[in-house]
Amino acid sequence: MRTALTELLGVDLPLVGFSRSPAVVAEVSKAGGFGVLAATAYRPEELDAQLTWIEEQVRGRPYGVDLLVPAATSDRDPEALAAELRAQIPAEHIEFVRGLLEKYGVDPGDLSRGFGAADGQVAGIAPTGVEALLDVAFSHDISLVANALGPPPPSLVERARRAGVVSAALVGNARHAVRQLEAGVDLLVAQGTEAGGHTGAVATMVLTPEVVRIAGDTPVLAAGGIASGRQMAAALALGAAGVWCGSVWLNSVEDITPEHVKRKFQAAASTDTVRSRTRTGKPARQLRSAWHDEWERPGAPEPLGMPLQMMLAKDAWQRIDAAARAGSPGARALESFFVGQVVGSFAELRPTAEIVAGMAAECAECISGLQRML
């Protein structure tokens, strides 16, 4: 297929596969799409190892990375910054999470291990941490760098341009799109409310053409609700130059999500997700579980903002994940992960390469079918 995206990235298919699983990223690129590694949770040396491994797999085929780069810069010491933020978490919230874990038979410990500056996600708020990750990313043969949240700082756009790397950004509404275009990004990803992870309230069907209109010559990808060739064709019909898929890989053989979570996904309906602030402080779509029920009970505290809620939830989730892996029924009731409404379509696990090939074939067939309606 041929669109502005395939031209820009030099790939066969207008399909970007966004995943935290390096093997998914490699398989998407090998299958003719474009893999993007969600790298916000890595430490620099880990990212270096993963990108080296991906490059051994893709053998010259293009791929990219997604990082959380804050727009504002600071020379604050990450340890001091993390300590300062940690002190802002109200005792009421810590007690609530402690009680929640105990209710479900998960040992809460002292609930502060995840709050340190060395932690990958929290490091994202400390610019020195991000710079180190960027240095690693740009030392590799990446073709695209995406910023997970908010406009990239001018330094990142400049650095990408000098390196011949495409800079991309996710947007959830028209206002975001205008800001990102002003920041100089090369590619916009219009992410609808049905998407997994951080997402806005406007649906892909409405958001995509709106962002395409604003973007002018800048190519736009559609994200959210896209896990099949029919949905891919629909996105192209809306004016997108391609699709950005995240959730669909969670049901792949290569994905690193634990088996018991994958089974929970397979059992879920499209109505079983929730857009909640309880994990990061910003609205993010995830599988609804007992965790969300507890936060919605009368008397539960309001979730904090980002990054405080993320710091509060991080240690709790490490404990829930560990207990669920060990088979704790309470932890399995709480267990969840970020996923979009397409979770309702998950059937048996398939290899990533098969998912990519299946989507591309169905998309082409669907377009030919549309032609016959005229």
Next chain:
Amino acid sequence: MRTALTELLGVDLPLVGFSRSPAVVAEVSKAGGFGVLAATAYRPEELDAQLTWIEEQVRGRPYGVDLLVPAATSDRDPEALAAELRAQIPAEHIEFVRGLLEKYGVDPGDLSRGFGAADGQVAGIAPTGVEALLDVAFSHDISLVANALGPPPPSLVERARRAGVVSAALVGNARHAVRQLEAGVDLLVAQGTEAGGHTGAVATMVLTPEVVRIAGDTPVLAAGGIASGRQMAAALALGAAGVWCGSVWLNSVEDITPEHVKRKFQAAASTDTVRSRTRTGKPARQLRSAWHDEWERPGAPEPLGMPLQMMLAKDAWQRIDAAARAGSPGARALESFFVGQVVGSFAELRPTAEIVAGMAAECAECISGLQRML
């Protein structure tokens, strides 16, 4: 164009125009689509007059009606039923609405005029009222009868079948779709969360293929987020046999919505709608206004269920609408109406026929453009 819908209804375009404005319904059918009159708010004699008028306009071209027919039957006296329901509205809620209207300079009166059994919307809960509306509808040359909420009673499906009238139903999730198929409807409308009015949480992009898969040979229309030819092509790509559009007509010349509300729509962004229970008791998407801000303030009561919230809000909204028409700034701040996220795309008013022709042309052009990507 040719799809299962154009075959089923004998129309040129796979486009259903749903509207409370008889002139919009007539213009959609005259332009080659299929107009459906939202008839839940009419008394029988009014409906009779409107359908007679529509038939004079469309001169044999097919059209349909949408009614609110409860699944359960009852021989209760409508007056007694309405009085019984009215008594269930808590004094706290009546006082809250009274205070809200006063705050915005709208005379609340005794806030009970809209609660009577003669009221069209409330009549929908009294089966004798609905039977009278159905008698009127079936005495006319309708080709389709849709049920606005929930599965139709078996008597309605039977009556439609005997009369050679297509029975259609709106569904917001897979469970609804199964129930409607069991009830025997001929046509499903998969309505995504981005739609105006009563709507679920699953987006059109996800819901449409899900319902198509469940529906088997029963044709499915996509609704929600569709106001352009590109969006129409996207819906067809998702497997829909056509589209069901409601919001787009609110920006037509023929629509009966007051000018000041139309201007509010034109100024709105796609992020300016809210899915709220405050007008009917069930989640319905509408333009966000000061009304919704007030219901979300700390201390505001939780909205009641349907039909109590509808009865509570009805008189208030008649007063808000009247005061807004008279130019009251407070009433204009409260003023709102049911509309989907496509409101963000509203530009200047256009004749309905031009909207239909424009969508059909853009859809065809879009499909040809997709073909060139292969």
